[in-house]
Amino acid sequence: MRMVNGASNSASGRTTPPLPITANTDASKDFAEARLDFSPGLSYFFGRLDKAFLEPGSHVSLASLVCAMAVAVLVLAVRRYRKGRRLRLRTLWRALFPRRIVMSRSSLADLGYFYFNLFLFGIVFGWALLSYDVVSHGVAELLTAAFGARPPTALPAFATRAAITALLFLAYEFGYWLNHYLSHRVPFLWEFHKVHHSATVLTPLTNFRVHPVYMCIFLNILALFIGVANGFGNYVFGQMTHDYVLSENNIILVFFVYVYVHLQHSQVWISFTGWLGRLFMSPAHHQIHHSRDPAHFNKNLGSCLALWDWLFGTLYIPAAKPQKLSFGVEPDRPDAHTIRGEFLAPFAKAGLIIRQLFERRTPALPLAAPERKQA
Ligand SMILES: [Zn+2]
Numbered sequence: 001m002r003m004v005n006g007a008s009n010s011a012s013g014r015t016t017p018p019l020p021i022t023a024n025t026d027a028s029k030d031f032a033e034a035r036l037d038f039s040p041g042l043s044y045f046f047g048r049l050d051k052a053f054l055e056p057g058s059h060v061s062l063a064s065l066v067c068a069m070a071v072a073v074l075v076l077a078v079r080r081y082r083k084g085r086r087l088r089l090r091t092l093w094r095a096l097f098p099r100r101i102v103m104s105r106s107s108l109a110d111l112g113y114f115y116f117n118l119f120l121f122g123i124v125f126g127w128a129l130l131s132y133d134v135v136s137h138g139v140a141e142l143l144t145a146a147f148g149a150r151p152p153t154a155l156p157a158f159a160t161r162a163a164i165t166a167l168l169f170l171a172y173e174f175g176y177w178l179n180h181y182l183s184h185r186v187p188f189l190w191e192f193h194k195v196h197h198s199a200t201v202l203t204p205l206t207n208f209r210v211h212p213v214y215m216c217i218f219l220n221i222l223a224l225f226i227g228v229a230n231g232f233g234n235y236v237f238g239q240m241t242h243d244y245v246l247s248e249n250n251i252i253l254v255f256f257v258y259v260y261v262h263l264q265h266s267q268v269w270i271s272f273t274g275w276l277g278r279l280f281m282s283p284a285h286h287q288i289h290h291s292r293d294p295a296h297f298n299k300n301l302g303s304c305l306a307l308w309d310w311l312f313g314t315l316y317i318p319a320a321k322p323q324k325l326s327f328g329v330e331p332d333r334p335d336a337h338t339i340r341g342e343f344l345a346p347f348a349k350a351g352l353i354i355r356q357l358f359e360r361r362t363p364a365l366p367l368a369a370p371e372r373k374q375a
């Protein structure tokens with residue numbers, strides 16, 4: 001994560017000299033200009049926007065959003081055609097952007113988290129993130145020390161790069177699945193992940209509705225798994241091998257973002273069944289994951305693939321026909337979708353869980369200490 005240039009100025013201990021009484025001196029002019037210089041902040045703001053929306057490999061690129069919308073339009077058009085109904089622009093608009101969803105308090109909270117995670121997360125929590133490069137080098141060096149150096153592979157470069165691309169994608173998916181599984185099973189972690197599940201409507205912005213503590217744990221687990229996989233791959237091939245990327249993101253992951261990842265947080269029902277449903281996490285798979293039906297709890301924890309869910313018994317293949325689902329954990333609590341409820345309360349609730357854990361482990365003191373017998 002990149003830190004903002006000059007963000008730590010206020011903490012550097014420098015004190016501002018007092019302003020002279022006469023305002024028109026050069027010194028006071030310089031000072032006023034310096035105080036009005038918003039350029040580092042603005043360039044950071046626009047830089048982040050540019051990176052997020054205009055870079056083609058970004059998780060939220062405009063190109064991928066347009067592509068996801070085209071997929072949704074195509075599916076809705078085919079569905080209406082099969083029913084012998086005409087596709088009107090107004091019907092399509094209402095199906096894709098229902099007023100009930102766009103104007104909901106849940107969507108507003110999604111927007112707040114989108115802002116936080118796009119602009120502030122790196123500044124506030126960048127220090128807490130493990131470096132994937134450090135892990136990768138460490139693993140490669142460890143394997144070399146244990147088993148000796150390997151000669152560079154004779155395979156063509158495209159084959160080793162393709163292999164490492166697939167390996168890193170699988171490592172990402174497994175890291176994602178494991179972190180998600182733990183977030184559902186460990187009560188302390190659930191308090192932070194619950195924020196994502198408290199969304200009562202799903203839009204592509206819901207993808208950003210994640211608490212920073214969840215995000216920190218997730219990114220560190222990813223750095224660990226991807227770093228280990230990369231270090232292992234580099235050792236096996238006897239040389240540094242890079243995966244195929246688009247805007248620094250694994251190309252296979254980018255492919256899924258373009259095709260259906262955005263639609264996992266939407267009301268458009270696209271379901272994969274049969275063998276396809278065992279391998280890929282269709283939009284309906286993830287909508288099931290958000291469902292309030294107890295039969296759907298703790299199911300479909302993967303990101304793009306359903307493979308790990310299938311292997312570890314957490315898969316729920318959705319029906320082919322659209323299902324009516326309701327979303328949200330404790331949707332009627334008064335602080336739902338507020339900063340207090342979705343940002344601060346998880347700290348307090350998770351803290352309480354830790355406290356209870358310690359209280360249970362600490363044995364109760366005896367009321368009166370037994371008297372020691374003199375020898
Ligand atoms: Zn979840």
Ligand SMILES: [Zn+2]
Nearest residue numbers: 196265286290
């Ligand atoms: Zn989700």
